[in-house]
Amino acid sequence: xxPGRLIGKAILALAGFLAVFPLLWTALNALKNNVDIITRxxxxxxxxxxxxxxxxxxxxxxxxxxxxSVVACGSAVLxxxxxxLPAAYAVARYPNRWAGDIQFFVLSLRFLPPVAVAIPLMVIxxxxxxxxxxxxxxxxxxxxTISVIMWLAIPAFQSVPNEIEEAAFVDGYGAYSxxxxxxxxxxxxxxxxxxxxxxxxxxxxxxxxLMLSSSNAKTLPIVASELSQQGMNVPWxxxxxxxxxxxxxxxxFLGVLSGFLNSVFRQKKT
Amino acid sequence: xxxxxxxxxxxVVPTIAIxxxxxxxxxxxxxxxxxxxxxxxxxxxxxxxxxxxxxxxxDRRFLNAVWVSVKWEIVTVVATMVxxxxxxxxxxxxxxxxxxxxxxxxxxxxxxxPRVSAAFVWKFAYHPLYGxxxxxxxxxxxxxxxxxxxxxxxxxxxxxSVDVWQWGLFFAVIVLKLLETLPPQPIEAARLDHARRWxxxxxxxxxxxxxxxxxxxxxxMIESLRSxxxxxxxxxxxxxxxxxxxxxxxxxxxxxxxxxxxxASAMAVLMMIATVITFTMLWKRVxx
Numbered sequence: 001x002x003p004g005r006l007i008g009k010a011i012l013a014l015a016g017f018l019a020v021f022p023l024l025w026t027a028l029n030a031l032k033n034n035v036d037i038i039t040r041x042x043x044x045x046x047x048x049x050x051x052x053x054x055x056x057x058x059x060x061x062x063x064x065x066x067x068x069s070v071v072a073c074g075s076a077v078l079x080x081x082x083x084x085l086p087a088a089y090a091v092a093r094y095p096n097r098w099a100g101d102i103q104f105f106v107l108s109l110r111f112l113p114p115v116a117v118a119i120p121l122m123v124i125x126x127x128x129x130x131x132x133x134x135x136x137x138x139x140x141x142x143x144x145t146i147s148v149i150m151w152l153a154i155p156a157f158q159s160v161p162n163e164i165e166e167a168a169f170v171d172g173y174g175a176y177s178x179x180x181x182x183x184x185x186x187x188x189x190x191x192x193x194x195x196x197x198x199x200x201x202x203x204x205x206x207x208x209x210l211m212l213s214s215s216n217a218k219t220l221p222i223v224a225s226e227l228s229q230q231g232m233n234v235p236w237x238x239x240x241x242x243x244x245x246x247x248x249x250x251x252x253f254l255g256v257l258s259g260f261l262n263s264v265f266r267q268k269k270t
Numbered sequence: 271x272x273x274x275x276x277x278x279x280x281x282v283v284p285t286i287a288i289x290x291x292x293x294x295x296x297x298x299x300x301x302x303x304x305x306x307x308x309x310x311x312x313x314x315x316x317x318x319x320x321x322x323x324x325x326x327x328x329d330r331r332f333l334n335a336v337w338v339s340v341k342w343e344i345v346t347v348v349a350t351m352v353x354x355x356x357x358x359x360x361x362x363x364x365x366x367x368x369x370x371x372x373x374x375x376x377x378x379x380x381x382x383x384p385r386v387s388a389a390f391v392w393k394f395a396y397h398p399l400y401g402x403x404x405x406x407x408x409x410x411x412x413x414x415x416x417x418x419x420x421x422x423x424x425x426x427x428x429x430x431s432v433d434v435w436q437w438g439l440f441f442a443v444i445v446l447k448l449l450e451t452l453p454p455q456p457i458e459a460a461r462l463d464h465a466r467r468w469x470x471x472x473x474x475x476x477x478x479x480x481x482x483x484x485x486x487x488x489x490x491m492i493e494s495l496r497s498x499x500x501x502x503x504x505x506x507x508x509x510x511x512x513x514x515x516x517x518x519x520x521x522x523x524x525x526x527x528x529x530x531x532x533x534a535s536a537m538a539v540l541m542m543i544a545t546v547i548t549f550t551m552l553w554k555r556v557x558x
Binding site (some may be wrong): 002003012014015020023026084086089096102107108110111119120124140147174176181206224228239240243246250251256261265 | 299302338372384399408455526535541545
């Protein structure tokens with residue numbers, strides 16, 4: 001093997017190590033007592049404890065944060081699916097002279113700085129009395145989920161072979177049943193990727209949740225960041241445990257999303 | 271498919287109408303608030319028209335925030351693209367197909383993490399006394415202290431490294447997939463001409479991928495605008511104002527320090543105008 005290749009492999013291995021090690025280290029620290037974390041030299045051998053994780057799971061603020069996150073993100077994704085998928089299908093299959101403009105409009109929603117949306121919405125929600133409630137958060141997140149799901153679902157529907165749908169029309173299916181019974185199932189895998197992506201996006205969202213909630217609608221990222229604001233008095237193990245809890249749900253989608261990535265690029269080839 | 275059906279109307283119109291309402295109401299309202307002098311502490315307000323904007327341009331902290339935001343944008347976009355292309359090409363060259371799959375999976379993990387989590391992970395890692403990332407430095411220097419997050423010169427780069435950790439590795443996977451979609455003939459031809467490996471990529475494969483790579487950069491530019499979570503958790507804009515980007519400054523004006531919602535909104539409106547104009551122009555150019 002030439003030295004160049006060897007160096008290349010070493011760099012790759014190092015990058016792979018850097019990709020996961022910080023997270024693994026955090027998970028390890030979640031199992032440590034404070035004495036084992038606050039050490040000059042990192043400690044790999046220690047007596048593990050479940051106290052941190054137990055503390056996190058037992059805390060009311062964390063549990064309600066988790067509940068708020070699940071409800072807000074779940075509802076927003078559901079709205080995104082119900083409104084976004086049909087619209088994406090229509091844009092993909094019945095293109096008219098506005099199709100380009102619609103696509104650009106949906107993308108341009110992503111250019112909006114989050115602060116520019118959050119500040120006026122806070123004032124609006126305050127005025128209508130919905131500030132610091134889950135419905136306000138859900139409606140705000142829907143803007144995000146609808147646009148992202150639409151943006152990703154348009155190419156997914158376009159990649160469904162036209163002939164299948166034509167055949168269904170010949171068999172006497174109406175336009176709506178072609179959507180329900182042909183396009184949706186055939187594109188299901190890519191669509192699942194798009195939906196998973198939108199979920200990860202709102203689950204990870206921080207700025208809007210921070211500005212639109214003060215006590216009753218705090219999501220998990222806000223609760224986790226508040227734990228850290230108590231300074232170094234909070235045992236680090238507990239902080240690490242809360243980071244791990246916050247990171248787990250998006251990682252559950254690792255398989256779906258990497259499959260989605262593969263299918264997107266396989267289509268490009270053909 | 272030219273069929274007469276109500277489907278396009280029933281599927282598109284409600285969704286677009288809702289999106290329009292959800293996006294235009296806050297946007298227009300942001301402009302309205304920016305022309306007033308609202309504060310969180312009182313419900314009273316009056317119209318002050320453009321004076322918020324005038325104040326902004328006289329506000330040195332605002333001008334600093336503009337500069338920090340520009341620096342942030344340039345540093346993260348350039349570093350992400352360099353890391354992505356470098357690692358993507360390396361995977362293409364030296365990794366076996368099975369190993370490629372392993373790396374692809376590993377490299378997607380950081381970007382899936384909530385930004386808040388990523389920020390915490392690295393805030394611990396950068397801790398001057400107990401951090402795992404500063405440990406090698408302590409080991410080599412015999413216990414000297416290196417605190418990247420509290421030095422004005424390094425803080426921005428330390429935070430940016432987390433952004434590149436998330437996006438650079440993820441984009442490396444995409445660069446690899448793009449390289450895999452290329453037809454093998456031009457690469458073979460270059461090889462027969464005794465081109466070196468790096469020459470093949472510099473003169474053949476990467477130019478062939480120019481369009482998708484530019485789109486990728488465009489996506490990163492948009493995502494780099496969302497730096498708030500990282501900066502909020504890791505430095506809160508500090509030390510001093512060294513990492514105070516526009517959204518961080520708008521947030522602290524509107525919420526933490528004084529509750530000047532109108533002033534913050536004026537800032538947000540300027541950001542909105544700048545990004546919408548820039549990205550619309552870039553997008554039209556990418557599409558053309």
